[in-house]
Amino acid sequence: MLKNDRKRFLLLLVIILVSLLVSFIPIKGLSLAGRRTLGIFVFAMFGWITEVVPLYVVSMIVVALSALVLPPVVEGLKYSYFYRALSSSTIVLFAGGFFLASGMQKYKVDSILTNLVLSRTGTKPGSVLFGMMLTTAFLSMWMSNTATTALMITVALPVIKYLSEGDPFRTGLILAIPFDANVGGIATPIGTPPNAIALQMLNAKGITISFGRWMSWGLPFSLILLLFAWFLLLQFFRPDAERIKLDIEGVKITGRHVLVIVTFIVTATLWLLSSVLKISSSLIAFIPPVVFLSTGILNREDFKSIGWDVLILIGGGICLGMAMQKSGLSSWFLQVLHLKGASLILIILVFGLLTYIAANFMSHTAATNLLVPIAIAAGGNITPVVVYIALMASVAMVLPVSTPPNAIAYSSGLIKTKDMARVGVIIGILGLILGLPILLLLM
Known part of the structure; x- marks a missing residue:
């Protein structure tokens, strides 16, 4: 086995062990179903950030784990419920x-x-x-x-x-x-x-x-x-x-x-x-x-050659959101963030900023997959919050690794990271500021 392969295997093993540990440690205010879902969430988060396996493979594992471990601990929940994520409208x-x-x-x-x-x-x-x-x-x-x-x-x-x-x-x-x-x-x-x-x-x-x-x-x-x-x-x-x-x-x-x-x-x-x-x-x-x-x-x-891998990646994120809502994990995250009952403006700004920061260092799709289910648990008028998260993911483009288009442009050899960063930061800040009034005005 090559050195890089060994590193990837060890990293994958660590991610699996941490996910299992999180799944079985008692956590105050979190049900058994919530802990199982938290383990899946941790696996997905680190899998998408590190890309230790392809992103769509992480999504496939998320769907499989959700269907395997949640129905036994959530009354009335069938494994086929999670398959809907891969065939949604x-x-x-x-x-x-x-x-x-x-x-x-x-x-x-x-x-x-x-x-x-x-x-x-x-x-x-x-x-x-x-x-x-x-x-x-x-x-x-x-x-x-x-x-x-x-x-x-x-x-x-x-x-x-x-x-x-x-x-x-x-x-x-x-x-x-x-x-x-x-x-x-x-x-x-x-x-x-x-x-x-x-x-x-x-x-x-x-x-x-x-x-x-x-x-x-x-x-x-x-x-x-x-x-x-x-x-x-x-x-x-x-x-x-x-x-x-x-x-x-x-x-x-x-x-x-x-x-x-x-x-x-x-x-x-x-x-x-x-x-x-x-x-x-x-x-x-x-x-x-x-x-x-x-x-x-x-x-x-x-x-x-159609982007089936992208569709599976999206489906895995949708499935993770379904699991988080069914298990109560989304609501628990809100309590941890002290956002339960917070004003709409505060919730929008907090999730927008979290998305912008996360999406600069990981896949825009993965960042959205992780944060939208938590935002939805806030209840109330969730539409502007969820849409704002999607918008902020797209304006996160400070680094060559922030998004594939940035990486392609960087590979031309005609730009430097500092050039991308100084313009990208300003556009991102404008997006954060401008997105809020546009959403609230038009919605």
Whole structure:
């Protein structure tokens, strides 16, 4: 066994032992079911933070443990209850988004949009930067933040080669992409996994948020952060060049491109009007896979490449939330934090800050998975609290490890951690401050 493998095995063993210890030690105010769930919570937390095994594997273990250890100690609870987490309406909605994004990427509809925007931005550095940021944010509303960043980095690199080696604007152009991929994902329910987790856990409490309603606060929040980020990047990384040469390659449009574009327009429009038409967003999500798979737009290999691991990761988080609520662990956490009966504003701020700090050092999805169930136990008007947690997870982007888009941008070798941190901290603080009044005003 290799040295790294031994280290991972020992770390996994320690996590398991600590989780077992927590499960069996008597804790004041916590029932047997609560202690069992606390053990699962500890395993999930350290598993997601350390990534000792893949994140989706941790989620699978969470589902299996919940179904195994909780039904015997919670009266009337069946193991099949926890399987619902993997087949919830939110999982279906997100899967539909993945199929839509896969079709767009395969037929380069994203590149068509990028070319369309950049060909109209002009050649002034500020205009080029804004065009790239706007395109990145829009694509991230419908595609994964990681895929959007990977695409836009390839668009940015040819632009950067026309700038001199010492031009600070090179750094600004690259930094803009991960920041706006993260910010753009806020705007729609399918933009990023934390949004899906928030929606599903609210749905489990009988609170339904339509696609359009989410966008009514997510889109303004996203646009304001985009404009602020654009201003910051221009101030911190002032361009030396007055003009930038753009090398834009065209994409030949075929009938399949048209079908993908029409499917995107129809699906997105129906999602926006779902509350008016009284149609479930998850039902609409079947349109992309049905159209693309039946017409050959996507094939078996494309089907296999869909982000099933991300869906399982989200499902594990949903399952953990279900377990925490059924066992009373969420309420116990609130008592420990002395937030039971606290004002709505205080609860929002505390959980927003906790999420922001945690999500800078661990997966945004994992941070949301861990904190939303605790926030829900506060009772009362939980919608703004849960949505705020999802928003704060997305604005946590201080370090290269904070989010995959940051890591991709950092790997280009054109930015330093300090560059990412000084802009990321300011955007995060603005998000913390701005998110609260927007939520309370629009909700």
